[in-house]
Amino acid sequence: MPELPEVETIRRDLDREVVGKRIKQVEATGTRTIRRHKSKKDFVAKLEGRKITGIVRRGKNLLIKLDGGDVLVIHLGMSGQLLRAKGPKEPLAKHTHVVITFTQGGQLRYIDPRTFGELFVTALDGVEAAVPELAHLGFDPLDDVMSWNAFGARLTARKAKLKALLMDQKFIAGIGNMYADEILWAAGLRPDRTSESLSSQEVRRLYRAMVETLQDAIKHRGSSLADEQYRDLFGEVGGYQGEHKVYDMEGKPCRRCRTPIVRTKAAGRSTFFCQQCQV
DNA sequence: CGATCTACCTGATGGC
DNA sequence: TGCCATCAGGTAGATC
Numbered sequence: 001m002p003e004l005p006e007v008e009t010i011r012r013d014l015d016r017e018v019v020g021k022r023i024k025q026v027e028a029t030g031t032r033t034i035r036r037h038k039s040k041k042d043f044v045a046k047l048e049g050r051k052i053t054g055i056v057r058r059g060k061n062l063l064i065k066l067d068g069g070d071v072l073v074i075h076l077g078m079s080g081q082l083l084r085a086k087g088p089k090e091p092l093a094k095h096t097h098v099v100i101t102f103t104q105g106g107q108l109r110y111i112d113p114r115t116f117g118e119l120f121v122t123a124l125d126g127v128e129a130a131v132p133e134l135a136h137l138g139f140d141p142l143d144d145v146m147s148w149n150a151f152g153a154r155l156t157a158r159k160a161k162l163k164a165l166l167m168d169q170k171f172i173a174g175i176g177n178m179y180a181d182e183i184l185w186a187a188g189l190r191p192d193r194t195s196e197s198l199s200s201q202e203v204r205r206l207y208r209a210m211v212e213t214l215q216d217a218i219k220h221r222g223s224s225l226a227d228e229q230y231r232d233l234f235g236e237v238g239g240y241q242g243e244h245k246v247y248d249m250e251g252k253p254c255r256r257c258r259t260p261i262v263r264t265k266a267a268g269r270s271t272f273f274c275q276q277c278q279v
Numbered sequence: 280c281g282a283t284c285t286a287c288c289t290g291a292t293g294g295c
Numbered sequence: 296t297g298c299c300a301t302c303a304g305g306t307a308g309a310t311c
Contacts, residue, residue: 060305076304078288079304114290160282161281164281176305177303225304227290
């Protein structure tokens, strides 16, 4: 569910809310969410007593830096939520898998119905190389600013369909199914265009569309769809779903040309686009 | 190398 | 009201 704008929104919330706090107690229910650890005990022991010193985002991953040299890596998968709770008296939501209680009071809770997400603690030193998912990440569309020429060269080096390429974390880090569609609409490019077929003008349009769409989505604190599964740290829904031009808009008139938005499959995923003004 | 499928899970939705 | 199929924001791994 959560893509770059949602993860970045949570990162900023965590930056304000938990940095500087010390972990008093950790409860983990079940083992699937912490599957990289050999035991629940091992996971808990690496967290208890540690102070949170900073929060970094790498693609869709959150890195919670701890004093003592470790880092808590969190990926929310399709349905993961990080929620702040005032204390243990607040009722536990169904599918709560990890509860972190701070010495200063308050809790951080991890909820995940589908359990595709995970949490693990590892050494901060060399983490980007040691964890394959981080080591293989491509450039960050917002942090790693590059020239249109450089972006075009990367596109030409790969000969993939644009939709698949935008979602490929090894190429660009952080874009998923929903924002890939929104970016391609903003760029006026069909999802099945191949990356090496773009004119220099189209390369510029794609780059601008990518940066502006993601920045705009962060400004609106991300997208919560009909199920309102995505929530920020405080349990609030995002606002960018109201700005969607194509995603989940099958049959609705295109905002540029009034042609009904169509739904297809691309890269194995539901894909929405305008047949008229995406070329 | 890229494209396509499967698996991992629970829950919501729509057709009958 | 129930049952079944399908779909869902992600990703890794197998296969062609």
